Amino acid sequence: MSNESITLEVRTESSTLKITSVEFRDGVTVITAQGDVGQYGAAYTSYQLNYDSTGDGGTVSGQGRGIVDKDTFFAGTFSGIWKRDGANIIMRNLVNISDGTTNLDYIVVDSAQRKLTLDVYVID
Secondary structure, eight states: OOOOOOOOOEEEEEEEEEEEEEEEETTEEEEEEEEEOGGGOEEEEEEEEEEOTTSSEEEEEEEEEEEEETTEEEEEEEEEEEEEETTEEEEEEEEEETTSOEEEEEEEEETTTTEEEEEEEEOO
C-alpha cells in the first residue's frame, strides 16, 4: 500500500450556516440550513441522513440553492456519507452544480450550537 495523498483546491472560503430545522423520521433525519456561501451567495440546503445498521452513520443526499443576485442562481444535488463524531455529525458529499462543476463538500454539524461549517473543494 502506498502513502500517496491528494490535495484539493478550495472552491470558496469556509462558511458557517445556521441550522433552521431538524426533522426526525423512522431511519432518517432531515437537516435544513441557510447562510452565505462565498461565490454561491445566499444558500439554502437540505440534508437527508439515512441511518446504517449501527445508527452512527450512513448515506446522505439532498439539494441546495444559491442566490447571488436577481440574475445569478445556482442549484446543486449531492450524495455522500455521514458519521457521528460525539454530538457532531461529519458529512462528505459529492455535489453536482448547475453550472457544470462538481464539488466535494466537507460538512461538520455542530448540534449544540445549531450550526454547520461547510468547506467546498474543486473536483471538476
